[in-house]
Amino acid sequence: MSIHKLHPRLQDLVKDQKWDRLTEIQEKAFDPIYQGKSCIIEAPTSGGKTEAVLFPLLTRIATRKTSGFKVLYIAPLKALLNDLALRVLPYAQKCYMEAFKWHGDVSQGDKVRQMNFPSDILLTTPESIEAILLRRGNWRAVFSSLETIVIDEAHYFALTERGSHLMSLLARIGEYLPHEPQRIAVTATIGNPDELLHWLMGGRSGGECIRVEGKNTKEKDFEIRFFVEDGRDLQRDLYNLLVRKKSIVFDRSRTGTEDTAARINQYNQEHPGRFPVKVKTHHSSVSKRLREDAEASIKNVSGESLNAIISTSTLELGIDIGELDQILQIGGLNSSGSFLQRVGRTGRRAGRPQFFRGLCSDVGELVLLTGCVSLGMKGRSEAILLPRRAFHILAHQVICYCIQHAGATAEQIWTTLSKAFCFSKISRAELDMLVAHMVQEEYLRRVNGNVLLTGDKSEKEFLRANYRRLFAIFDTGPIYNVVDGKKVIGTLDSEFARTQQLPFIFVLGGQEWNTLKIDHEQQQVMVQKNETGIAPKWNTYNNPDIPFELAQEVGRLLMGDETIEFLDYQAFMVIRAQREAHRYLGWEKRKWIMEVAGGSGKIHLWTFAGDKINRALHIIFKSCSEGEGSYDYQKVVLNMNQMSIEAAYALMMRLRDQTENDIVNLLESNTAPKWFSKFSACLPDALATRTIIEKGMDAAGLVRELNIVTIEY
Template sequence: MPDAFDLLDPVLGHHVVNALGWHTLRPLQTEAVAPLLAGEDAVLLAPTAGGKTEAAVFPLLTRMNRRGWKGTSVLYVCPLKALLNNLHPRLETYAGWLGRSTGLWHGDVTTSRRRRLLVERPDILLTTPESLESMLVSTHVDHRAFFSGLHSVVIDEVHAFAGDDRGWHLLAVLERLARVAGRPLQRVGLSATIGNPTELLDWLQGSGHGRRPGRVIAPDARPLPPSAGATQPPGEIELDYVGSVANAAIVIAALHRGEKRLVFCESRRTVEELGEQLRLRGVTTFLSHASLSVDERRRAESAFAEARDCVIVSTSTLELGIDVGDLDRVIQLDAPRTVAAFLQRLGRTGRRPGSSRNCLFLALDDEGLLASAALLLQWSRNWVEPVTPPPEPRHLVAQQLLALCLQEHQVGEHMWQQWWGGTGPFGPGAAPVVRHLVEQGYLDQDSGLLFIGPEAEHRYGHRHFMNLTAVFTAPPEFTVLNGRSEIGRTDPDLLTEEVQGPRRLLLAGRSWQVTHIDFSRRRCFVAPVDEGGRARWAGFGTERILSFELTRATRDVLLGENPPVRLTGRASARLAQAREAHVNTVHPGGTVIVRRPDGDVRWWTWAGHRANATLAATLLPAVAPHRRTHAHWIRLRDDLTREEWARAMAQAEGGLSLPEIDGRAVRGLKFAEALPARLAEATLATRTVDEASARCVLEEPVRFAMLQAGL
């Protein structure tokens, strides 16, 4: 332990002991010092509140001082603005001990503050990948000067990036930054919930060009199977069935009075409805979700530090890293999407001495009850989802090519690959995307150079190409204003659909009556009313996609296995009803084909959305004429015979098919219009397939069941 302290800058070590009151470093912090000082890449793993930020920042500040780095030399990248806001004061304190500075740059930071950062470059910049992209393409930022001193990048909650397209975007931006800086960048990822850290480190390191030595540092994690994650932590976990949002509000208002409670919901609409119900019962309530204004979200963030007897209701926006201080309870409505998300949320509690981790699940319906029980069962088995980057992000290849041309004004037609060093999808395989961009006018080509073309100007040029820096497609929303105060944003359908009487919205947990709609500027003006508001948001990719493992756990629950947590009487009774209702659809020895008296025929595979989509595509049109599938079952032809089924199974053994992609789904893929239609559909098809799980299902015995009328 003294050796690790000796390696740190002595001024920093002095303040760690005297200002923080730490007489020892935690195991992760101790093990991270030497490799990070040596410039190695790393993934640092520790439970929530395990000191990962200090494990990364203390060695990098030491290295910064010893090597005399000037200007912005370290980036601290986070997936959420709330996390950046929360971290900034802490990092500002640490950097200040050594006479160094920090800066905050994201979409909520004012223009004047950004201008000051351009003049007085901070040593550490806290930001998001989208803000980095904006800086690279902005005509107001001299990116070569600003990033000339860049050496290291810390990626907090790295698993939140790597599991979706934001990860590919981040990786591509880091490669461009390395080329701008003129040196390979040290990359340090921080995470609490990863099932496959070695693979994640390999992905994070990017291109082979200039790759540094790398290691996974996880002193608090015991070895687990490749697909497993953190061990089940101790705590108080309870599963209850309440049946509605209103009933959930009654339970939350009655329990744990005087304590600070954080409630997670799986949709913005549920956040709003629960917030309203809690306020009607006199509970001090704060809300947080992506469609609320900056001021509304900051009230919820401040409540973590300042409030006591209150309830904070949130989507996943408060799931990651933000310091929750003396939070007492976590409550979950229905089930989170993944075991990894549950681990993050569970880690919000149990931080005070003498307290334990806890989470109360409140199921709103039977589906939510089964999903919660299945998730808790998988958690008890020490299983957590491996972090897998989405395959074949061709749409992001198109976006990055356009962004690079915007950044550099012109790029050699044979030189663009060098900007990404052949990283994954940005290598030679991207050539067809380049040809398409040129053919369709997104890029112009002249004298061996590529530059922004008229089609890109037309589609993305609005407000200095702002739309080109956002990776995700979001439906247009209207800004809701009460006088001059912004409350948040709402779905335009709520403002255009036919209603009886006054039009009322539910936003920030309060009801508002619409007084005026400015359609040209997408603004809606409202006045407060007592009740009657409605909340709704549409969006692409908001549906819950269940994995093979979680869906099979649901089958295990229906077959009688309970998760090892406390079940209330209501939950036990409702589970018993669900088991009775599904007695003919589950079997421990394989899958079941059920023909109902009305002619409806379903194959109950319990295999998850992607496996079922793969199976349905393989069986089309012989026995499964419907494209749309469910996580639990596949609808079959109502006149299907056993002989036809046997022939279909024999043919399926010869090879599986990619799922068919509905043209409407392509519209949810940002920048899909910049791809050939076949490549856009192929991208989605590749992301929808699950061949391994589908083959597992095909190898299982199939039982046929005929239900009698009335069952």
């Protein structure tokens, strides 16, 4: 495509930047976006996706003279919005237009001015859109000229409940627009772009996927290293890798990032040298100011700049932190898509390879990381399982819709919200069941017959403090204090504290604690020292699920004998030992192996099907054998004193005759409702159970696999 299609001022920009040409995705995307077509823009990290979207949009809307927001640009993080604004605002000004970023850190005065004199482009988050719809009376006017909705990092949204919230918001905005806006989703490589397009479009037809493959010509310097013991060897190797380099070090937990940073600082003190390694941490419990300081410091080219940011997944998304020399991963990783996102931050300079080092001391984490890198080197990402029965989000949206419209009927709510993909498998009867329960529990109340208003319980739980708890679907209070008498021991994540059933035991500060009481109102956990010696399960709680594709790749690698070039000698020896331990199974794609684990009295069903499919199988076996059993992403385990291997095989054969609805009904009858969201209390037990199953199990995937695998025993 010739750059002459661009707005004249953008042509000047391209020349000033000395860009030889537009990137492949920018060329392919220009005409469809300019012509107003809805689409998925899929390209690897650093492919120029932002400009691929903005250049045709700015070129088109520069000719429009209407007032109001013309482009709604949605990103998942405030930091990402701040980063985008550094490019979007100058691009807009070049074309004689204005852009405005709107999030929680922007002053109310500036927001009021935007509602009176809206810019052409609004950069914001789903939570801020919710606040606009609920608190700004003239929102219809400012959105009346809306032409295009852009969703940045769409794969991130689709993976989380915030994506369901976002799709609901778009349905509510579209309710009053004279025409359906163009929808554009910007994403890194994913395994099922066509399904993401359905998610984006909701009940609408049309749309296309515009995709650019990753270039395998880029030189790669990847290595995974294994350390027999976690400690000085791993930390010393990490330290040496960081000297005089610009790096991001990813760790799986907030505790891990802080521990790694502390060890690096200790090493600086114990081994003073000319080039001490300077690091800061970056995760959800670090304040906004400190996170931004870390992002700014590592961009600095002076001698005072950082060598590394030690981060959880918060730096996985496309926040610009300048040129990086390397990406380091401590421990395992649960997604090849995450690996591609992370490693794509390196090798952007000409003549520099993509550089990755994985440092593992746990065999299981080594196996997973090997699978991730193996898939990533093929450019393959996992498919995203997109929710279609998000009842807890529906409950949230029913409350919001009633506030937004100062009362609404169930029919009005259904007409609007049923268009969102996340509710596409919810029936009108299920909505009526939800509304009846919310009325009974006083989250809603009826007036004038069929009109619904918020009830006393909604007012108490969600509408205080200026609706702050309502704007976000996730819990805004992430910390519970742990108290022994009057002494505060430390803190727990709310997700951990709220899902435990008394009595439970956990470790904090190296000490086992027995929980006496949980006060959810005050967000406190009352404890005393535990003397029973019961092993806590802290470290295994709420690990991200291993997806099907990664589980299959692990199975393939364990059964194979191919040389894995990116393993160091120690890692190679561990993988070789794992191969020796598993190869006897003879597992392969489309074949499940059922065996009696020698002398253990247990049956192992080896599927390598991932956590969500195996969790569903575990529930089914448990319901039929009255035993606990267990599962992981590789296999399902059951006790032989509860079921023989012949009976287990016969059950698997019977399951092959079941439809997806049959499997879901079986899972529903054997799954207990429990707390999983601050809105789950709004649900009757039946709908809560259905949501839990969709969130944690893959019934469709189980049916798919049962119909294509052979089962041997």
